[in-house]
Amino acid sequence: MITVNPYLYFNGNCEEAFNFYKSVFEVEFKYIGRYKDVPQAEKHIFQEEDNKIMHVSLPISSQITLMGADNTEVHKENLSNNNFSLSITADNKKEADKLFQKLSVGGKIKLAMNETFWGSYYGIVNDRFGINWKISFETN
Secondary structure (H helix, E strand, O other): OOOOOOEEEEOOOHHHHHHHHHHHHOOOOOEEEEHHHOOHHHHHHOOOOOOOEEEEEEEOOOOOEEEEEEOHHHHHHHHOOOOOOEEEEOOOHHHHHHHHHHHHOOOEEEEEEEEOOOOEEEEEEEOOOOOEEEEEEEOO
């Protein structure tokens, strides 16, 4: 089976963002590597500061891993393409509320959690790092 895992680029605050996501999803990093860990022969490929995140992976479910890195140039390119949201379907209403509340801290609620006409309990939040999240629980 094919899986799709989101990969997020940050402008120097990847570690802060992923520590936040780690607390939201209450899971541990699978991997976290810094640019200083890159072998000397490959250093010319990367322009970021040594302590910045080269790659981080955070398994948020058995099938999905949230991944990211600090990459100033790619981050700047992607700012004009902020046309996506990460969609999470919770196992129950309580979990949906908990995730929504945690992701809302320091962010902006676009649509509060509410019952919808299509049979979902659903809300949208833009977190404090500018990532759009759609949280839902299928009530039907």
